[in-house]
Amino acid sequence: MQKTLLFLLLLGTVFSWGQETKKHSKKQLLQGVIIDGETKKPLVNTHVINLNSVTGSVSNKQGNFKINVRESDTLYFSYIGYQSIKLKISKDLLKGNALEIAMFELPVDLEEVMVKPYQLIGVLEVDAKNVIIDKFARIHISGLPQTFEIGAPVAKVYNGPSDIIFHPVDFMYELFGKKPKQLRKLKKLRTEDNLRSMLEEKTNREVLMEYLEMDKEQLNSLLDYCNYSEYFIQKATDLQAIEAVLDCYENYKALKKGKTTRVNIKE
Numbered sequence: 340m341q342k343t344l345l346f347l348l349l350l351g352t353v354f355s356w357g358q359e360t361k362k363h364s365k366k367q368l369l370q371g372v373i374i375d376g377e378t379k380k381p382l383v384n385t386h387v388i389n390l391n392s393v394t395g396s397v398s399n400k401q402g403n404f405k406i407n408v409r410e411s412d413t414l415y416f417s418y419i420g421y422q423s424i425k426l427k428i429s430k431d432l433l434k435g436n437a438l439e440i441a442m443f444e445l446p447v448d449l450e451e452v453m454v455k456p457y458q459l460i461g462v463l464e465v466d467a468k469n470v471i472i473d474k475f476a477r478i479h480i481s482g483l484p485q486t487f488e489i490g491a492p493v494a495k496v497y498n499g500p501s502d503i504i505f506h507p508v509d510f511m512y513e514l515f516g517k518k519p520k521q522l523r524k525l526k527k528l529r530t531e532d533n534l535r536s537m538l539e540e541k542t543n544r545e546v547l548m549e550y551l552e553m554d555k556e557q558l559n560s561l562l563d564y565c566n567y568s569e570y571f572i573q574k575a576t577d578l579q580a581i582e583a584v585l586d587c588y589e590n591y592k593a594l595k596k597g598k599t600t601r602v603n604i605k606e
Contacts, residue, residue, distance in 0.1 A: 366407045369428070371438030373402045373416065382442060385418045386537045390425075390549055393527040395534045408433070415546060416440055423545055507553070507561035508591050514552060515588065522588075525550050529581055538578035547580055561587070 373385045381402025388395045389406055390413045396406040408414065408428045416424040421442040432438060515522040528534050528546070538546070548558055562572045562580065565587035575583065 366409055367433050368405055369408045369414075369432065369438065370403070370405050371440060373398045373404060373418075373440045373442060376441035376443040382418050382421070385416060385442070386541075388415045388417075388534065388537070388546060389413075390415055390524075390546070393524045393531065393534070395531070395537055397533070397537075415549070416442065417541065417543070417545065418442055419540070420444055423543070506564075507557055508564050508587065510553075510557075511551060511561060511584070511588055512591060512595065521550050521552075525581060525585065529578060529585070535578055538581065539576050541577040542574070544577060544580060547577060547584065551584070 373382045373387075374380060375382055381400070382398060383400050383402065385398040385402070385404070386395065387397070387404050387406050389408060391409070392407070392412065394407065396404050398404040406414070410428055410430060410433060412428045414426045414428065416426065422445050424440060424442060426432075426440070525547075528538060528550075544555060544558055548555060551558060551561075553561065558580075559572050562583060563569075565583065567575075567583055571579075571583075
């Protein structure tokens with residue numbers, strides 16, 4: 340009888356703990372306003388990304404935003420020309436009070452850009468002759484902020500002694516093997532329409548660095564290792580960089596497994 344009672348008591352404790360854990364892990368709607376830290380004016384179209392659930396939101400004309408979160412999630416706030424913010428969600432932030440996020444401008448020296456127009460008529464055979472392709476096999480199209488590189492990436496071969504210090508593609512291969520959730524999150528970034536539109540406007544690589552657990556220098560080394568040009572590394576949008584990393588990873592994974600055919604990364 341005593342053993343039975345003890346078992347039921349333990350079972351009840353485990354059940355209660357499970358219910359409490361489930362309760363704490365439940366999604367909640369977090370609301371807030373994003374303002375300029377100096378002028379106190381609302382920041383419109385600020386990007387808010389939940390790095391854990393890989394979902395996103397954008398602030399409205401009043402600077403207000405809404406996004407679903409769980410306790411311990413991390414939110415990433417970014418606005419062009421402003422210092423990005425990473426915010427860990429705590430119990431206090433989920434008590435129902437509206438959140439106020441103050442963002443501050445970054446001093447940025449803008450480079451002078453010269454744009455040369457090209458007469459494109461929408462017919463591929465004709466336009467292909469008018470679109471400029473440089474020595475790095477990059478296509479430049481008037482009206483688009485980025486360029487596109489031709490051909491699939493091929494990993495470079497390094498033989499010098501310094502190469503053994505950091506092999507970015509090996510690091511990425513091991514990371515995704517040990518933490519498959521990171522790979523799934525990275526793939527989700529390119530499939531969610533609202534996240535795609537956000538990443539098409541960015542070139543700071545902060546979200547990509549978060550998931551790859553790399554700093555900017557290591558990320559640039561990875562793209563260089565995958566045979567992307569310096570121009571692409573510096574100018575590609577975050578969405579293009581994510582596509583490049585995943586493409587390189589799938590090619591490298593196929594080589595590691597001894598396959599001769601390229602793995603299709605589209606889901």
